[in-house]
Amino acid sequence: MTGRPAILFPLFAGLETLAGVGPKSAKLFAQIGVERPRDLLFTLPHAVIDRRLRPTIRGAVLPGTVTVEVTVGAHVPPRRKGGPARVFVRDAETEWQLVFFHAKGDWLQRQLPTGQRRIVSGRLELFDGIAQMAHPDHILRPEEAADLPAFEPVYPLTAGLGQKAVQKAAAAALARAPGLADWIDPALKAREGWPGWAEALHAAHAPRHLGDVAAEAPARQRLAYDELFAHQVTRALARVSVRRGKGRATVGTGALQSRVLAALPYRPTAAQTRALAEITADMAAATRMNRLLQGDVGAGKTLVAFLALLAAVEAGGQGAMMAPTEILARQHLESLRPLADAAGITVEVLTGRDRGPERAVKLAALARGGIHILVGTHALFQKEVAFRDLRLAIVDEQHRFGVAQRMELAAKGLTADMLVMTATPIPRSLSLAQYGDMDVSVLDEKPPGRKPVRTALVSTARYDEVVGHLRQALAEGRRAYWVCPLVEESELVDLTAAEDRFRALRAALGEGVVGLVHGQMAPAEKDAAMERFVAGRTRVLVATTVIEVGVNVPEASIMVIERAETFGLAQLHQLRGRVGRGAAESTCLMLYQPPLSEAAERRLQILRETEDGFRIAEEDLAMRGAGDLIGTAQSGLPKFRIADLERQSALMAVAQSDARKLLADDPGLAGPRGAAVRVLLWLMEQDRAIRLIGVG
Structure with a gap:
């Protein structure tokens, strides 16, 4: 197969080929990452509005969306220029108001003739004890009731692009979704109770209640799995292609290892x-x-x-x-x-x-x-x-x-x-x-003899006390890192600069005792400063985070992290790991500036509770999300439209073993399921994977 299969062409056509999408709205769609009908299929509603008809607003949870049949009463024009016009309405049990700003008088009369019945649907709120609906989303005659969907999907928007436009375009894109042979392992699909691909798309775009927009809904899980599986097939093909590269059997004798x-x-x-x-x-x-x-x-x-x-x-x-x-x-x-x-x-x-x-x-x-x-x-x-x-x-x-x-x-x-x-x-x-x-x-286990690092949280108000402790520790022959948040004073962020801290500590602890290393230094200078600390000529190293990766000075047993609340969990864990490498008891002091935000407090508490990096990483993922955790741009981490790495990690593991098994059974993706998977790779734009099959 040399190019994209013809069955997918309609999904990869221009967005303007969809009814109701013109050049102007196509530009707006591009802002939410939608450039072709295919992208719309994978842009799922994130909420659902219940528009089922109810007899009265009484008992409704406010503020909230309600749909009620009413009898239209008196129109009250605006009291002052630019003020609201009001229309009194009565449902089966109570009277309330519709409110309109900047409405032309005759338009209001035509839409809501006094004495007639209408169905109105929109957001209802209480103002000074009076129920009001400003600018209803829908005003219909009773005989048009069937035109209003009982549940309305809510899509992501951008300024200038309204729900109705996205709903209409999504429906047009769905109408183009072809029937495709299923690429999911039949046993897995049966075990999970997942729908077929087209069926899953239709269900995900037509949620009936809040449960349908949750990641756990079967249709969504199935579509998330498609994304993860396509990604893992690509990775598995890369793995096969590396392994197919000439390898050599390297068998050691064990002689040097045993020495x-x-x-x-x-x-x-x-x-x-x-x-x-x-x-x-x-x-x-x-x-x-x-x-x-x-x-x-x-x-x-x-x-x-x-x-x-x-x-x-x-x-x-x-x-x-x-x-x-x-x-x-x-x-x-x-x-x-x-x-x-x-x-x-x-x-x-x-x-x-x-x-x-x-x-x-x-x-x-x-x-x-x-x-x-x-x-x-x-x-x-x-x-x-x-x-x-x-x-x-x-x-x-x-x-x-x-x-x-x-x-x-x-x-x-x-x-x-x-x-x-x-x-x-x-x-x-x-x-x-x-x-x-x-x-x-x-x-996932520490070698024997690595002592735990005592971790304490200390308010910046106790800075002098900390310096006093440090002075005493140096007198006992210990060495310390002092990590600062930023290098140059910035007007925007009042964080203590490394150079100021270096000068202050040098004044407090003595000339020649304190060294400095930061990101702006030339590599040779940095190395020289590090080497002085490693050799013990300087006893305190003031540093920006350049020391977080890999530096090993077993004699250093104190780590002070200033403004610890400004660092991420993983970074704090890496920094703390720079001490506790030698025989001495080690301490990590996290200096924070009160008051702490809830998230910062939780980060610092987790570090106090555990030194298990894997548990810390899981917490970090839960708190920050995948993109932030490893900086998506440089991590090579894929951007998924539907799959959620935090909540669907188990699916990713299934996708990996499934992808590897598939390639073990059918390396050229030549069988019936292999052919379906090729279509999936084209659908998910995994062109690199397709080239890798070509190489095979």
Whole structure:
């Protein structure tokens, strides 16, 4: 199938081909993301108005929408210019008023002739104890009652676009929805009691009560599943295409691994052992590994990564580990060196700083296999960097490295297995949305000996007290981070600037004790400031959030976060994870400015209650929603029209296993269900997926 199937053409025509949509309204529709009839099908009503006829307004819940048959009484013209005209009406039990602003007198008389019966429907409110309906939505003769739907769907709007226009266009789009062969697994559809596709669309656009616009309504669940399933089929195809890329079986002997394990002062956790087994099994297979290693702060990802790299070396190959910044690359090197010494292998670092003869020496050693493991920034994948036999590439901190970059690395003809590490616990539904093309290993327990971090909330009014405690802690030889919200004073946000805080703390604690690092510094300056803190020459590091990812200073045991209420949950959790890495008892002080908003208070309370990053991430998702949680723009997170990742995470998991099973049974999507799924991919505009099938 080379292009979009003809059966879908009517849905992808211009919006103006629908009755009642002209060039002007098409522009307005575009503002709510509707550019073709297809988009209207997936723009579902978010509420429903009950317009069933009732005999009287008595007993109605006000303010609210009512539909009543009335006898029209006296018309009272406006008392003053621009004031309202009133029309008295009487229903079966009581008298009340209709109110109109700027109405032409004869229009009102024609619409509502005194003494006649009319059906009026609109929002009724109480003003000074009198029931009033301003500008009814509908005024009908009793014989026209059947024209008014008992339940009216409410669609998202934009200025200039009214409900009636959207309702009419949606009905026209629905009339075009073709009958399509079902792409959902029949057993799943039967188990869930879901309707067919066209039936689900009609039901979702014609809600009969509030339950019908809830995410749990069967028609909506079915349509949400279609979206998630199309997305997961695309991810599964990407996964198959990476695996189809030439892979190599890398089987370690275990000799180097056992040397390192024997040298460790502790035993790996069950989670570490399990993750390593999953990774080495993937490496031993002939297909390419594409796995995500997801672990909370301090769950021991580095050890698992290193043991995996050793398997590559044991098999006679090399490994590479890529970090997002130079400082993190150098830190990985520091943490891997002692392990490499225990194994008796060579580890080197390569960053943009390496130039000239020094760089040439490293590149030559790499090409002949003299360097077993190379750590570095994305400079590792430049053209002139040639490995003798790269078997495993590890990428740290996924967020800066999306599906496109992963496919690009694969396209470099690297037959290497790929392992991505992230320290950000992500709720399962999001990790499936974001990393559906990967297999996931989770480290969900802390290695023994990591002490919990005591977390306290302190009002900014007690700043002097906090500085006093800090002075005492420094006297005992401890080290501290002090995190500030912003770098430069901004008139708009009165947050203490890092430079001011640095000066104040230096004055209070002494010259040479306090260091400063922030985002505006040149990388070399930043690294130098960090290195002074790591070496213990400065004892307090004042910083903006540049330290949240990966920095490892086991001697630092105090973390002060200023204006903690301005940070997100995940960020606070990451920051707190910078302490509690050494032998000392660690403390995290969250300084907040009262009064706290309800949401901020809840965030800070959750952090006091738990150090479980996965629980924190679930809470964060519930509080903020998926787009905010990982910044949709840079996350590669898809925008779904119907599916709701927060509330329908279980559906996403079903969609993933279903998509993977489908491709295992029918890799070319050639069977009857495969053909239906191809139509779904075109319908959901997953063109990349269709290209991937083409590649196959």
